[in-house]
Amino acid sequence: MSPSTLSVTTPVDSTVFATVKISNTEQVQAAVERASKAQKAWKKVPVKERVALGRKFLEVLGTRKDELAKELTMQMGRPLRYTPGEIKGTQDRGTYMVDVAEEALQDVEIEDPALVGKFKRFIRKEPVGIVLIVAPWNYPYLSSLNGVLPSVLAGNAVILKHSSQTPLCGERFGQAWTEAGLPEGVFQCIHMSHADTESLVRNPLINYVNFTGSVEGGHQIQKAASDKFIATGLELGGKDPAYVRPDCDLKYTVETLVDGSFFNSGQCCCAIERIYVHADIYDAFVEEFVKETMNYRLGNPLDPDTTLGPMVKTKAADFVREQIAEAVSQGAKAHIDASRFPANKEGTPYLAPQVLTNVTHKMRVMTEESFGPVVGIMKVSSDEEAIHLMNDSDFGLSASIWTKDADAALAIGDQIETGTWFMNRCDYLDPALAWVGVKDSGRGCTLSKFGYDQVTRLKSFHLKLVTA
Numbered sequence: 001m002s003p004s005t006l007s008v009t010t011p012v013d014s015t016v017f018a019t020v021k022i023s024n025t026e027q028v029q030a031a032v033e034r035a036s037k038a039q040k041a042w043k044k045v046p047v048k049e050r051v052a053l054g055r056k057f058l059e060v061l062g063t064r065k066d067e068l069a070k071e072l073t074m075q076m077g078r079p080l081r082y083t084p085g086e087i088k089g090t091q092d093r094g095t096y097m098v099d100v101a102e103e104a105l106q107d108v109e110i111e112d113p114a115l116v117g118k119f120k121r122f123i124r125k126e127p128v129g130i131v132l133i134v135a136p137w138n139y140p141y142l143s144s145l146n147g148v149l150p151s152v153l154a155g156n157a158v159i160l161k162h163s164s165q166t167p168l169c170g171e172r173f174g175q176a177w178t179e180a181g182l183p184e185g186v187f188q189c190i191h192m193s194h195a196d197t198e199s200l201v202r203n204p205l206i207n208y209v210n211f212t213g214s215v216e217g218g219h220q221i222q223k224a225a226s227d228k229f230i231a232t233g234l235e236l237g238g239k240d241p242a243y244v245r246p247d248c249d250l251k252y253t254v255e256t257l258v259d260g261s262f263f264n265s266g267q268c269c270c271a272i273e274r275i276y277v278h279a280d281i282y283d284a285f286v287e288e289f290v291k292e293t294m295n296y297r298l299g300n301p302l303d304p305d306t307t308l309g310p311m312v313k314t315k316a317a318d319f320v321r322e323q324i325a326e327a328v329s330q331g332a333k334a335h336i337d338a339s340r341f342p343a344n345k346e347g348t349p350y351l352a353p354q355v356l357t358n359v360t361h362k363m364r365v366m367t368e369e370s371f372g373p374v375v376g377i378m379k380v381s382s383d384e385e386a387i388h389l390m391n392d393s394d395f396g397l398s399a400s401i402w403t404k405d406a407d408a409a410l411a412i413g414d415q416i417e418t419g420t421w422f423m424n425r426c427d428y429l430d431p432a433l434a435w436v437g438v439k440d441s442g443r444g445c446t447l448s449k450f451g452y453d454q455v456t457r458l459k460s461f462h463l464k465l466v467t468a
Helices: 025-042 047-063 065-076 083-099 101-105 140-153 167-180 194-202 215-225 250-266 282-293 314-329 383-391 406-413 449-455
Strands: 004-009 016-022 119-127 130-134 157-161 187-189 208-212 231-235 240-244 272-278 354-357 374-380 398-402 420-423 456-464
Touching: 004 167, 016 065, 016 167, 025 130, 025 157, 025 187, 025 194, 047 065, 047 083, 047 101, 047 140, 047 167, 065 083, 065 140, 065 167, 083 101, 083 140, 101 140, 101 449, 119 449, 130 140, 130 194, 140 157, 140 167, 140 208, 140 449, 157 167, 157 194, 167 187, 194 215, 208 215, 208 449, 215 231, 240 250, 240 383, 250 272, 250 282, 250 374, 250 398, 272 282, 272 383, 282 354, 282 374, 314 354, 314 374, 374 383, 383 406, 398 406, 406 420, 449 456
Parallel strands: 130 157, 130 208, 157 187, 208 231, 240 272, 240 398, 272 374, 354 374, 398 420
Antiparallel strands: 004 016, 119 456
């Protein structure tokens, strides 16, 4: 039976932008078997050679930056003025992960002066085998790289199932690896149905699964993997809070938090979705925040003047519209007149940014992930109240504090249930730091040297040296 096809509808104008083939069950199984065979040879390649190939892969991506950027805009709607930054960011993040690969993967020697000449003991980090990566559409190159590059450099084979909204990004990874010289079968991008993806998670040849997506999707992955003793890495989004203290730099704080709330139309797992502002500066903060938000230009993302593009789908925009309308019906105040953004239209993915006050945690917009251009702002009277509200969430991916007092930031950060704690920064991934989540934001780790621990297993060597 020949494969079916998948059509990608661009949010730019709701036309079909691309069509790709979906592999059937037999083709998926054949790909797994190719990966298994290729991995057995690939893991024997010295780490230095794998690292060199990884650098070449990143170079190839960089040479196609403009082409990939426009294609990315057409697939998911981010303004073209910004999409080249994701390709550059992918290179930068990848370069760091390549730079630390040899250190992260080296043997751990066990030293004891009393046993010199008698025993040789060390721990080796072996590749787990075949890694399945299920990648999202919102940062399709950066998010994929988090799992793909360390997995390949560690000696694994990778099967990438990219989002049905951004399938071409997965194919571009494959082309770059091929051009870099990666042996056939070590990396494969496969477009699959949801049913075949679940079956692949259960496949006995799959040794680790890296998934980025919704909480519901994470539960499905975890359930599918439950019949095997394998680990899963799950990044499941967030409802990331910010706390603004009276001693912040108000202008800088407002500018940075507006960007952290609305960049990529708010479609970031670590976007700012709720803000708690101390009463002493609350009114001034809200006034400046609304003014700054009005500077956005919503429109066609191919227009170089556009700073806010459409959301990925009309359905996603409608979800945010429903959250906003419900909050307003419950007493929230909407500060942005959507008519000031002419491109904003019901029944389309084009949605104006919105700032809400008079919000409470009884409203979905303050507790349920929005993943869109809306943010709620609440007044608080103390650090203690802010801590309580920040922790009053099912999510814990990142959180931030805005203050000039680093000691206070550290003390408060110790009390916040989050994977990453920022001071005067937000919506950012530092490749030198472990990217982790708590609660419904998921489990596992990507980035930093610790990201390699997820795609390797420990093997101990205990050699007794016997001399004649």
